[in-house]
Each structure stands twice: as C-alpha cells, then as structure tokens.
Amino acid sequence: MGLHGYLVLWCGVFGALALVGYGRSLAGMTRAQRTVRAKGRIERVDVPRHGSSPREGISVVVSFQDPATGQEFTVTNDGECGDLIDVAWTGREIGVHYPPGRPHAFRFAGHRAEGGRGLAWPTFALFLVYAGPVAVAAIERGWPWALVGFCGPWALSGLYHLPGNMRDRNRRLDELAGMACVPGRVVAVLKSVSTDDDGHTSTRLVPVVTFTTLDGRAVTAYCESGLPDPAGSRGLDVPVHYAPEDPAVFTLDVGSMRRSWQWDKAVNVVGVLIVAAAAVVGAVML
Amino acid sequence: MTISTGPLPPTHRTPVALARGFLTGSVVGTSLAALVVGGVVESVPLFVAGLVLPAVYGLLFVLAGSPRRAREAAVVPRTALAVIESRTVVGGESSDVPVRFELTVAPDAGPAYRVEVTQDVNVVDLPDYRPRGVVVVRYPPDRPWQVRIVKRPTPEWEERAASARLDPAPEAARAVAPAEVRGVGFVGLLGLLIGAAAVVLLFSSDLSGRDDAAKPPSASRPSVSSTSSTTVVSSVSGTVALGPGRSYLDEGEPDRALDTLAQGGGALRALTVVVQERTLSVVFAPAGTQAPGFDPRALPYDRFPALVEEAATGLAVRSPRTWQLTAEGLTGSLVIRIVVTGAEGTASLEADGRGNVVRREPPR
Numbered sequence: 329m330g331l332h333g334y335l336v337l338w339c340g341v342f343g344a345l346a347l348v349g350y351g352r353s354l355a356g357m358t359r360a361q362r363t364v365r366a367k368g369r370i371e372r373v374d375v376p377r378h379g380s381s382p383r384e385g386i387s388v389v390v391s392f393q394d395p396a397t398g399q400e401f402t403v404t405n406d407g408e409c410g411d412l413i414d415v416a417w418t419g420r421e422i423g424v425h426y427p428p429g430r431p432h433a434f435r436f437a438g439h440r441a442e443g444g445r446g447l448a449w450p451t452f453a454l455f456l457v458y459a460g461p462v463a464v465a466a467i468e469r470g471w472p473w474a475l476v477g478f479c480g481p482w483a484l485s486g487l488y489h490l491p492g493n494m495r496d497r498n499r500r501l502d503e504l505a506g507m508a509c510v511p512g513r514v515v516a517v518l519k520s521v522s523t524d525d526d527g528h529t530s531t532r533l534v535p536v537v538t539f540t541t542l543d544g545r546a547v548t549a550y551c552e553s554g555l556p557d558p559a560g561s562r563g564l565d566v567p568v569h570y571a572p573e574d575p576a577v578f579t580l581d582v583g584s585m586r587r588s589w590q591w592d593k594a595v596n597v598v599g600v601l602i603v604a605a606a607a608v609v610g611a612v613m614l
Numbered sequence: 615m616t617i618s619t620g621p622l623p624p625t626h627r628t629p630v631a632l633a634r635g636f637l638t639g640s641v642v643g644t645s646l647a648a649l650v651v652g653g654v655v656e657s658v659p660l661f662v663a664g665l666v667l668p669a670v671y672g673l674l675f676v677l678a679g680s681p682r683r684a685r686e687a688a689v690v691p692r693t694a695l696a697v698i699e700s701r702t703v704v705g706g707e708s709s710d711v712p713v714r715f716e717l718t719v720a721p722d723a724g725p726a727y728r729v730e731v732t733q734d735v736n737v738v739d740l741p742d743y744r745p746r747g748v749v750v751v752r753y754p755p756d757r758p759w760q761v762r763i764v765k766r767p768t769p770e771w772e773e774r775a776a777s778a779r780l781d782p783a784p785e786a787a788r789a790v791a792p793a794e795v796r797g798v799g800f801v802g803l804l805g806l807l808i809g810a811a812a813v814v815l816l817f818s819s820d821l822s823g824r825d826d827a828a829k830p831p832s833a834s835r836p837s838v839s840s841t842s843s844t845t846v847v848s849s850v851s852g853t854v855a856l857g858p859g860r861s862y863l864d865e866g867e868p869d870r871a872l873d874t875l876a877q878g879g880g881a882l883r884a885l886t887v888v889v890q891e892r893t894l895s896v897v898f899a900p901a902g903t904q905a906p907g908f909d910p911r912a913l914p915y916d917r918f919p920a921l922v923e924e925a926a927t928g929l930a931v932r933s934p935r936t937w938q939l940t941a942e943g944l945t946g947s948l949v950i951r952i953v954v955t956g957a958e959g960t961a962s963l964e965a966d967g968r969g970n971v972v973r974r975e976p977p978r
Contacts, residue, residue: 430687
C-alpha cells in the first residue's frame with residue numbers, strides 16, 4: 329500500500345468518526361447535549377486552614393435543585409467535582425452539571441454557559457481528515473503546500489475572530505477602569521509539596537485573600553499573583569480591586585493587569601500577522 | 615451488602631480475566647515486535663500495524679468495559695458514619711500522604727462492618743483523623759469495601775458525626791474486595807512472548823535476508839564477515855578463507871564458499887578462480903563488458919581431490935605439501951592448473967573444464 333493508500337485509509341477512518349460525531353450531535357445524543365445544567369447556590373464558605381492543600385478548592389456547601397424532579401440537593405466540593413472553586417461567597421451562583429437522572433454524579437462549573445453541542449471531537453476528526461491531504465501534498469510537492477494548507481485556514485480563522493477578541497480585551501480594560509477598591513486581608517497561605525520521579529521537590533504556594541464588597545458580599549479567593557512574598561503574606565492587609573458586577577474578577581495590582589491585557593492584544597495581532605505572512609510565503613513559493 | 619470473613623473467591627470471572635490478560639499480553643507483544651521488525655525490515659505496513667493494533671485493541675477494550683462502567687456509575691453512593699479504629703501513615707514525601715485507615719462503618723440500615731482503606735490526607739489535616747474519631751464516609755452499596763472518607767461533609771452529616779458514638783464492629787464482620795484472579799500476570803507474559811515470537815517467526819525470512827543484504831559487495835570498501843570462515847568481498851574479487859580443520863577438498867566446501875560470494879547479488883562470472891587448502895579466491899569478470907569469463911560453479915570440484923593426488927604423484931606421501939588450483943578462461947576454453955609443492959620439489963598438471971588431465975609435469 330502506497331502513500332495514497334494510507335491517505336485514503338486515514339481520511340476514511342477519521343471521516344467516518346467525524347460523520348458519526350456530527351450525526352450524534354444532530355440527533356441530540358452527545359454528552360454535552362444530554363448533560364443537565366442546574367443552577368447551584370453557595371450556601372456556606374469555610375476559610376481554608378493555613379498550610380493545607382490548594383488542590384481541592386475553597387470549601388463550600390452548595391445547594392441545587394434537579395430540574396427534572398424538583399428535588400433539592402445539598403452537596404460539598406469534596407474530591408473530584410469538576411472545576412476548582414477558587415473564588416466563593418455566600419449566595420454566589422455556580423453551575424452544576426450532571427448526566428440525566430444522576431445528580432449524585434454532579435460536577436461544578438465555574439461558568440454558567442449553556443454548553444456546546446458536543447462538536448469538539450467531530451471537528452477535530454474533520455481537521456485530521458483535512459490534515460492528511462495537506463501533509464501528503466507537502467511530502468510530494470514541497471513544503472510550501474504545508475504553509476498554505478495549515479497557515480492559510482489558521483490565518484483566515486484568526487482574522488475572523490480578531491475583531492471579537494479585540495472587543496473582549498477592550499471590555500476587560502474598561503472593566504479594570506471601573507473597578508471598585510476595598511481593603512482585603514491574606515487569611516491563609518495554602519501549600520502543596522510534590523515530588524517527581526527524579527526526587528525533585530516542587531512547592532506551590534497559594535495565598536487566600538478575603539474581602540467584603542461594597543454591597544456586603546464576603547469574598548474568599550485564591551490569589552496567586554500580585555503578592556511579592558506569598559510565603560510570608562499571611563495576615564497582610566492588601567487593597568483589592570474588583571469588578572462590581574462580578575467580584576470573581578479581582579486583582580491586587582490594576583496596573584499590572586492592564587499591561588497584561590494590552591500585551592495580550594498585541595500578541596493577538598502579531599500572531600495573526602505571522603500566521604498570515606507564513607501562508608503568503610507558502611503561496612508565493614508554490 | 616457483601617460482608618464476608620475473607621476475600622471473595624474469584625468465580626466465573628477467572629476464565630474471562632485470564633483470557634483478557636492473555637489477549638492484552640499478546641497485543642502488546644505483537645505490536646512491539648511489529649514496530650521493531652517493521653523498522654528493521656523497512657516494512658511500512660508492518661510498522662503501521664504495530665501502531666494501529668494497540669489503538670484498535672484499546673478502543674475495543676474501552677467499548678467492552680463501558681457497560682460495566684455505566685452500571686457502576688449509575689449506583690447512587692451511600693453515606694454513613696464510621697469510626698477510625700486505627701490509622702497508619704504509609705509513606706509519601708509530598709504534602710498529601712497516603713494513610714491506611716481501619717474503619718468501622720455504621721450504615722443507617724444494616725449491620726456495622728470493618729474495612730481497611732488507604733486515602734491521601736494532607737499532613738495539616740492529619741489531626742482531624744485521630745483513632746476513635748467519627749468521620750463521614752461514602753461507598754457504593756454494591757461494593758462496600760470501596761469506602762472513601764468524606765473530607766468535607768455537608769452540614770447535616772457534620773452534625774451527626776459530631777454527636778455520634780459508635781462501637782467497633784467485630785473483626786469477623788469485614789468487607790473485603792474480591793481476590794485478584796491468580797495467574798493473570800503469567801498468562802499476560804506468556805501472551806506477550808507468543809505474540810512477539812509469532813511476528814518474528816512470520817518475518818524471519820525477511821530478517822535473515824536483511825542480515826545478508828547488510829553485506830553487499832562494495833567498490834569502495836570491502837566487507838568482512840567472520841564466522842567459521844572469513845569472507846572478503848569487493849567489486850573485483852572475493853575471497854573466502856576457511857577456519858581451522860576444514861579444507862576445500864572436502865565435499866561441498868567450494869559450493870558453500872561460492873554461495874557466500876553470490877549473496878551480494880545475482881550470478882557469478884569469474885575471470886580466474888584460485889583454490890588452496892583453505893582459501894578460495896574469485897576474480898570477477900567486469901559487469902556489463904564482453905570480457906571472457908566462466909561460471910565458477912561449473913568447475914569440477916568433485917574431481918579436485920583426485921587431481922591434487924594425481925599431480926602429487928612422485929612426491930613423498932607422508933611429507934608435508936601444499937597445493938594450489940588455478941582455473942582461468944581468458945583464452946576461451948577453461949584451463950585448470952594444479953601445482954603441488956612438497957619437500958622433494960614441485961609437481962603440476964593441467965586439466966580441462968571437466969577435470970580430465972591434459973598435461974602432467976613430474977616433480978622437479
């Protein structure tokens with residue numbers, strides 16, 4: 329079997345997988361489509377113990393109602409329960425996802441998005457189908473085909489999404505400008521020590537800051553940036569800037585975050601330009 | 615609830631577990647051997663098969679296990695109180711250390727039972743898990759030995775644990791996991807060896823051909839191999855020297871030597887063949903030219919001992935002697951010249967291509 333034989337096999341297998349995936353999505357059978365998305369509410373927040381592990385998130389008690397049966401559930405984030413809860417306050421709404429009929433298998437979701445249609449894997453399979461002929465063309469006809477084949481669509485996608493990305497970054501910069509400032513306090517520093525196979529020990533320190541918003545919400549949050557000496561920061565009073573509409577968006581250093589978002593904008597533009605330039609070079613060299 | 619006084623014996627799962635172990639071992643052995651052999655013999659289909667086979671098997675393995683996983687996931691876990699009978703930190707160098715707990719689990723409905731579990735606990739939280747302390751646990755009702763301590767119980771269970779007093783369960787009431795099927799590792803290893811051996815045997819001819827092809831004649835650098843004989847081959851000549859105790863007068867030795875020289879590729883055409891007691895040299899006819907040459911295999915090797923004996927007529931039988939046989943076809947017809955040298959002198963004769971003596975010279 330020659331190169332083209334393998335290409336046909338490659339495209340056939342991944343094309344079939346993509347078709348199955350899209351078919352399941354159309355029929356509403358994907359896991360993402362069948363997942364029950366309930367709205368949870370944080371009923372209680374416990375301040376973490378100083379020196380304990382940051383891996384399990386801030387200890388919370390969450391209540392939610394199963395939309396199918398109306399039954400109320402009260403749960404905690406003990407063990408593997410989906411997204412890590414690193415910002416919490418009593419009354420905060422949080423996503424709770426679970427397979428239909430199995431609320432005991434719940435997972436927390438930091439965002440309240442409705443969820444997709446389960447098209448990620450079929451789309452990845454479709455990309456592999458596309459990548460096969462491009463790779464063969466690059467092997468048989470030269471590397472410019474790889475540049476055109478891969479960077480071309482990438483550049484088009486980047487150009488398509490660039491305006492939206494810019495609007496998002498500008499919104500975040502505006503959000504920074506409208507942040508409220510309140511006093512906060514580092515109440516604990518969480519510590520995680522791990523040793524790899526070679527015996528190297530790595531330590532992760534996560535300060536926990538608490539602050540009360542202007543409308544009275546007592547927020548407890550992990551704060552991994554903005555403190556010069558995390559290990560000795562326990563008991564430190566710090567000014568906290570937060571977005572009034574969502575205290576989960578907060579920072580100790582507004583200037584640093586502004587610079588970070590501006591850099592992000594520049595990297596977005598430069599990245600799209602580089603990919604587009606690569607595609608143009610490939611097209612010229614054909 | 616399954617409470618027993620010892621490990622549950624493996625029952626109907628035994629043949630399935632053994633077959634699965636054997637199959638897994640076979641797939642691992644086959645795919646690894648296919649990758650290696652495919653790389654050595656430069657067979658793309660075999661190499662690809664070595665990659666695809668474990669992927670397909672893994673997919674089938676996952677699909678076959680999905681009903682069981684779905685069944686287990688559908689089981690609503692049960693929450694209960696438990697008392698810590700003892701605890702042992704069993705090691706660990708990180709901040710989360712594995713701790714072995716001996717627990718008495720007291721379900722709301724059903725008898726209390728003992729179970730041993732190992733769970734990671736942060737060193738800072740260790741004081742929360744003292745012996746005789748009451749904790750909240752969770753387990754699937756159909757697998758009571760899979761107990762997990764709930765580190766963050768709900769307020770309701772927190773209050774119950776704070777006010778509960780539990781008695782230890784008798785040692786006899788112990789929940790234990792079913793025993794592992796014995797021999798799975800052994801049959802897995804057996805499958806691995808059989809799978810690997812099957813691939814190697816199936817492609818043994820390609821592998822041996824590969825070994826031989828690794829010694830082609832080269833114009834720039836002669837190749838040398840060393841076994842019981844030594845072969846030196848270049849584009850213009852080839853020599854095969856025998857090891858001690860062997861002679862080109864022995865039956866089959868010249869044919870073996872010529873086979874060795876011919877493995878570099880194609881038929882042999884020789885300008886000259888020189889044979890001594892333990893050395894056979896062939897001067898190859900230049901390829902693609904009209905130079906006169908002959909097939910060295912066509913020489914009457916079975917006549918060589920007799921010709922050497924005949925050439926040595928007149929020399930002392932027991933005295934040490936050497937002989938050399940030269941065959942050449944430069945004049946058109948094949949001429950074989952045999953020279954034997956002994957203590958008394960040198961004798962020679964000439965024979966034709968069929969080994970018939972045409973001229974003899976007595977010792978001088």
